[in-house]
Amino acid sequence: SSMESRHRISKFGDRFIQDGATILVHGHSRVVSVLLSNAQKKGKKFSVIITEGRPGYSGYKTASELRKMGVKCTLILDSAVATSMEMADMVLVGAEGVVENGGVINKVGTYQVAMVASLLHKPFYVAAESYKFSRLFPLSQKDIPKRKEEKGRSPDSTGPNLPKDVPFNNPLSDYTPPKFITLLFTDLGILTPSAVSDELIKLYY
């Protein structure tokens, strides 16, 4: 069951959350919330930097969940990831899908965060249950499945008016290549990106 998977993942990922660490989180992910709340219950002291997660404002949901558990949180703009990265010790994100080469498909903005983390030598961890592994092998950002909401106008009705002939490109997911990912926490254990393809081959032999 997925709750059981999340608890297994928390058990594996618990070691990586050290006392006094600052963790950068992108948007909202149930696995990440469970992992962090279990670490908090164990008595670890850490603080979290959460990105807003526009256009869905998912970061606010994470912030309220974590605040209820007593975790110290800070919210930042999606564009403030690069400046805030030096204060973070590690990055932890969830995944919507894990692809064959060990890359992940996740909420848009994950790719950016991964690039910045890699440049500033911060470990980038992905927490994903094993049922999210898929047989995709994207070669570029265009190769991931798109969703209907992406074509459209400005996602934020409170923003300034956009001229009618200017389209608003709004991808909901992006693909993060495996070279930016340090480790994946799954219910099968802690895997390096190269181990993911092994698992998938075992499944589909």
Next chain:
Amino acid sequence: ASKAAPVAKTAASSSSSSSWGEEIKNDVTPFIFKIVEKLELDLKRRMFEGSSDCAVSTLQVLRHVVSRGKFKSAKDLLKGIKVIGRRVSDANKTQLVVGNCVRRVAHIIRQTCAEVKQDKTKTQEGPVDVDLSRSLVKIMDSTQDSSLDLSMELSLNLRQLIIDEISELVEDVQRVYSHIKAYSVEHIHAKDVVLTVGYSTTVMHFLAAAAKLEREFDVIVVESCPSYDGHKMAKELAKHDIETTVVTDSAVFAMMGIVNKVIVGAHVVLANGALIARSGCHMVAAAAKHHSVPFICVTGLYKLCPLYGFDQDTFNDFKYPGEILKFQEKFVEKVNVKNPGHDYIPPQLVSLFITNFGGNSPSYIYRLLTEYYDVEDYEL
């Protein structure tokens, strides 16, 4: 048993109570308690010269546990091994080889039970895959029963099989050098300039084997302050008629330009392909990366640990500071002296791991883990 009691009290510095053997007291004889406590004390006092001695002693203690323990079922045996293993590996947290040996023994027990069970039910179709690891296949395909019933009786036959496997493992550890020697012919060629750091028995045997093949190569040994092991290594290499040069630690970057390959020994190899080696090796690895020189690590497979590390402090300890700055110096109260024992070298800086079962790249190390350890044992 009366001699063991005071020892147990002084050894109980960790959170576990002094009656640590409570859960296995019925199955374990006082002799076993005594040998386990002796091993624990030796580990605490750092009495072991190198990792292989440590590994062999641990395996011998575990073998005694298997042969003399009054365990009724394989499940009880596994529990006993893990309780003892936790105790022993907590004695010296940086000597990860101890934990590795415990995990290997646990894996051996499970594998042997599975094989014995398979033999018993041989009437089933075809060769059943004895793969106990958790994988996507098992989750998706509910027809495969992956849970192993360990409540089978610990018969004499089963015990003997397990003891034989452990003895084979001990022999493997003791013969690591002779297995690795075979690979030196592929990696060291004539006119090579090899750089090594300090003294490592494995590297010494590796280079000596190449010298026996009458290949003319040069070795540059980094003296590795403050222990100056490099001097000992240079003397040993010279005995094998190898052209050796000793350099100071600070000269590594300058010398790296003329080096063909760097070969170092390991203290522990971590699951993500990272290396924990003697202090100074990270600097050498970074210099090698800068000059695009391959950084090779020769090690026995018993040093492969399923834990992950990510910074310099996780599996590190500090050594005696008097080695660097003598206590008699006048300004000693004003100076903070740190003498770290080990360096954490991330997997990107290592090119190749040569083990007694061949060469592997760091990104492949995780595969070896599934062959030798079970996921349930990673956290002892």
